[in-house]
Every structure is written in C-alpha cells, then in structure tokens.
Amino acid sequence: MQVRPDHHGAGGAALVWRVPPGWTALSSASVGGGPGRPRWVTNLGVGDDFTRTDLPAYAAERAAALGLRGPGTTLLTAADVTQVEHAEHDGVRAWATVGVTKPTWALAPDGRPPTDPGLPPPPGTINIVAALPRPLSGSALVQAVGTLTEAKAQALLEAGVPGTGTASDAVVVLCPPPGEGGADTPPEAFAGVRSRWGQCLAVAVHTAVSAGMRARPWPAADVDAGVRW
Structure with missing residues (x-):
C-alpha cells in the first residue's frame, strides 16, 4: 500500500492511500467510515474557513479530481497534510497528520458540555491511518481502534497537551x-495494547503522533494554552 502527497487536487492538498483488493477497514470517518473494504483512503486538507456540510458530495468531488474510483474513506483536516508523519514497527505502519489547536478532554472538567453541541468543532484535527500486515477478526479491529486511540492520547499527554485529542479526530x-501470506493464516483474535500486534500498533502510532508534536510543539504561539473546552 502506498501513500503519496498530491498538491494538485481541486480544493487543496491531499494524501492518498491505495488499498489492495480485499483489505478490510474500520474507520470513524464521517464519509465512508464504519466497517468496509475501501479501495482508497484520502486525508483531505481544507482551509480554516471550510463551511460545507454536504461532506459526501464534497468528498466525491475531491476523489474524482484525484482520479479515484470505487468505494473509499475520506478524512478531512485543516492541518497541513503534506506534513504527515510516518512510523513503522514490525510491519505495522501508521501515518498521522497532527493539528492540535483546540485540544479537548472526553469529559469537560466541570462535567458539562464544553461547547454548544449545535456548533461544528473548530479546526484542530489529528487524523491517523494505520495498516497491519495480518488479518484481524471483527473484534480485533475494534480493539485496534481502541489501542490506536490510547497511544495517541498517551503521546499528547507526554507532550503536555491538555486533552486526549480534538473533537474532530478520525482514524482508519x-x-x-x-x-494473506498463506492459505492457513487465520485472523488475529486480539489487537489490544498487550497483544503482539496491538503493541506494534501502539508503538507505531505513538511514534508518529509524538513526531507530529515535536514538529509543532504545544502550545503554538497563537493558541491560548489555558483553553479547556
């Protein structure tokens, strides 16, 4: 599977992953998310002033401009996708675009919703795409998403970020x-943080997100480090 930055797609820069036939995905993306077999994944750069709400139509327009066909999964971010971080551990690969301008906790410190739920979250997104070399069972795929999220949160906390992510983070x-790799290769039953492949995933994701934080340390000069939302 290959990833390439594309600076010529209509609407802004994009990262494109060409997914081999038959591969399975589990994603939290709002376009093409859930379980599925995408033929491609995109991480699309959008401006801070992006206001479109017809995301499937927008994603389809960008995919067509990039020459992509068939089912796919689309991530969106106001972060610079050309600054993608990549890490690999024992065959597990992770790519992260790290934009941390509005970190958030899962639960606001005072226990109340930190923002008006009717408003879209401000720009500041961490998008992560990960690929494992072994087939996973359905439950192991869910465990892998949990492992990835824990590794991301750990990297943010170690970097001094006051939150476990942003309100618009997405993963694939x-x-x-x-x-794959042999007719008798069964799906892996586990991908939690203490399983072999879960630990490899955790290392790769933690490394990629940590690299993103080193490149763009918290807090940025134009960010109020005291904000909790």
Missing part, C-alpha cells in the same frame, strides 16, 4: 483478508 485501521 486497515488489514489484509484472511489467507
């Missing part, structure tokens, strides 16, 4: 179909 976990 990809794995090959059963039988």
Whole structure:
C-alpha cells in the first residue's frame, strides 16, 4: 500500500492511500467510515474557513479530481497534510497528520458540555491511518481502534497537551483478508495494547503522533494554552 502527497487536487492538498483488493477497514470517518473494504483512503486538507456540510458530495468531488474510483474513506483536516508523519514497527505502519489547536478532554472538567453541541468543532484535527500486515477478526479491529486511540492520547499527554485529542479526530485501521501470506493464516483474535500486534500498533502510532508534536510543539504561539473546552 502506498501513500503519496498530491498538491494538485481541486480544493487543496491531499494524501492518498491505495488499498489492495480485499483489505478490510474500520474507520470513524464521517464519509465512508464504519466497517468496509475501501479501495482508497484520502486525508483531505481544507482551509480554516471550510463551511460545507454536504461532506459526501464534497468528498466525491475531491476523489474524482484525484482520479479515484470505487468505494473509499475520506478524512478531512485543516492541518497541513503534506506534513504527515510516518512510523513503522514490525510491519505495522501508521501515518498521522497532527493539528492540535483546540485540544479537548472526553469529559469537560466541570462535567458539562464544553461547547454548544449545535456548533461544528473548530479546526484542530489529528487524523491517523494505520495498516497491519495480518488479518484481524471483527473484534480485533475494534480493539485496534481502541489501542490506536490510547497511544495517541498517551503521546499528547507526554507532550503536555491538555486533552486526549480534538473533537474532530478520525482514524482508519486497515488489514489484509484472511489467507494473506498463506492459505492457513487465520485472523488475529486480539489487537489490544498487550497483544503482539496491538503493541506494534501502539508503538507505531505513538511514534508518529509524538513526531507530529515535536514538529509543532504545544502550545503554538497563537493558541491560548489555558483553553479547556
């Protein structure tokens, strides 16, 4: 599977992952998310002033401009996608675009919703795409998303970020179909943080997100480090 930055797509820069046939994905993306077998994944750069709400139509327009066909999964971010961080550990690969301008806790410190739920979250997104070399069972795919999220949160806390992520973070976990690498290769049953492949995933994600934080340390000069929302 290959990733390439594309600076010529209509609407802004994009990262494109070409996914081999038969691969399975589990994603929190708002376009093409959930379980599925995408043929491609995109991480699309959008401006801070992006206001479109017809996200499937927008994603389809950008995909067509990039020459992509078939089902796919689309991530969006106001971060500079050309500054993608990549890490690999024992065959597990992770790519992260790290934009931390509005970090948030899962629960506001005072226990109340930190923002008007009717308003879209401000720009500041961490998007992560991860690929494992082994097939995963359905439950292991869910565990992998949890492992990825824990590793991201750990990297942010170690970097001094006051939150476990941003309100618009999205992830994609990809794995090959059963039988990949041999007809008798069964799906892995576990991908939690203490399983072999979960630990490899945690290392790769933590490394990529940490690199993103080193490149763009918290807090940025134009960010109020005291904000909690």
